Amino acid sequence: MQLTTGAILRRITETPLSVSAHKLATIILDGIAWKEGYNGLERGTAAFTLSSLADKMGVSRQHLTRLLAELAASALGLLRWKPHGKFAPWLFRFGSVDNSATEPDLVSATDDTSLSRDSKNKMMFAGKIEIGAGSNVHRTPWADLIEAAKTALPCWNVDTQVIWDAFRAFNRARGNEQVPAGYLLGFMRKWRSAGTTLARAEHERVLAPREREAADLIRLAPVQNWRFHERDLERRIGREAYAERVSAMQVRLGLNRFAAALAVHGEAARMREILF
Numbered sequence: 596m597q598l599t600t601g602a603i604l605r606r607i608t609e610t611p612l613s614v615s616a617h618k619l620a621t622i623i624l625d626g627i628a629w630k631e632g633y634n635g636l637e638r639g640t641a642a643f644t645l646s647s648l649a650d651k652m653g654v655s656r657q658h659l660t661r662l663l664a665e666l667a668a669s670a671l672g673l674l675r676w677k678p679h680g681k682f683a684p685w686l687f688r689f690g691s692v693d694n695s696a697t698e699p700d701l702v703s704a705t706d707d708t709s710l711s712r713d714s715k716n717k718m719m720f721a722g723k724i725e726i727g728a729g730s731n732v733h734r735t736p737w738a739d740l741i742e743a744a745k746t747a748l749p750c751w752n753v754d755t756q757v758i759w760d761a762f763r764a765f766n767r768a769r770g771n772e773q774v775p776a777g778y779l780l781g782f783m784r785k786w787r788s789a790g791t792t793l794a795r796a797e798h799e800r801v802l803a804p805r806e807r808e809a810a811d812l813i814r815l816a817p818v819q820n821w822r823f824h825e826r827d828l829e830r831r832i833g834r835e836a837y838a839e840r841v842s843a844m845q846v847r848l849g850l851n852r853f854a855a856a857l858a859v860h861g862e863a864a865r866m867r868e869i870l871f
Contacts (some may be wrong), residue, residue, distance in 0.1 A: 616665045635744040642684040726766045732759035750786035809848045815861035824860040828870045
């Protein structure tokens with residue numbers, strides 16, 4: 596069977612399944628990446644947590660498990676696996692699309708665009724990224740793309756702003772003023788094996804003393820837990836005192852507010868004011 600929306604949808608409708616299993620199959624179909632790299636996924640795969648699927652279906656996790664088993668045992672041959680750790684989303688793929696013995700009446704014609712494999716609603720990492728512009732990722736067009744793509748990548752549990760700051764630091768250290776948007780996706784894909792490590796190594800070679808001090812402080816507290824550190828420190832010293840520390844760190848090291856907050860957390864960890 597060819598890898599198109601129309602082909603898979605016809606296979607779903609012609610496969611004998613319960614009503615709920617049909618609904619679940621179409622939900623998974625709707626999340627499939629039709630272009631390589633969309634949302635950081637391989638073409639033909641979708642990413643969901645079991646809780647999100649249960650919410651979409653309006654069923655219990657136990658009933659969802661039974662429905663997934665029904666799809667796996669059917670002609671659709673639903674496959675699922677979890678390559679990025681316990682709390683990462685599951686990846687799904689209809690095994691029937693890998694079957695070379697295609698059935699002509701179930702295959703979309705190449706001009707079938709009723710449910711286009713190149714949907715205009717799909718978000719892609721296209722264009723150029725200006726490294727020097729937009730320190731706040733949420734004021735750029737890239738925040739939503741990072742949020743969507745990281746769900747199936749090694750950096751799935753890292754704050755979007757942290758990913759953006761590391762990406763910009765990595766490219767500034769290399770002297771890049773503008774890079775293709777696809778570089779951001781590649782950076783996110785390599786996060787665990789190379790992302791922060793590469794950024795750190797390149798960073799340290801060219802950083803000024805104040806920037807190096809900031810990097811050293813930020814490294815002392817896991818950045819993915821920054822909200823927990825913020826709450827812990829606010830409970831310990833008070834919200835106003837916390838805000839004053841962040842402001843002072845901004846002046847001291849010339850950082851934006853978010854980076855200054857991370858540095859404050861690292862300094863608090865060094866002074867054992869917060870634990871992790």
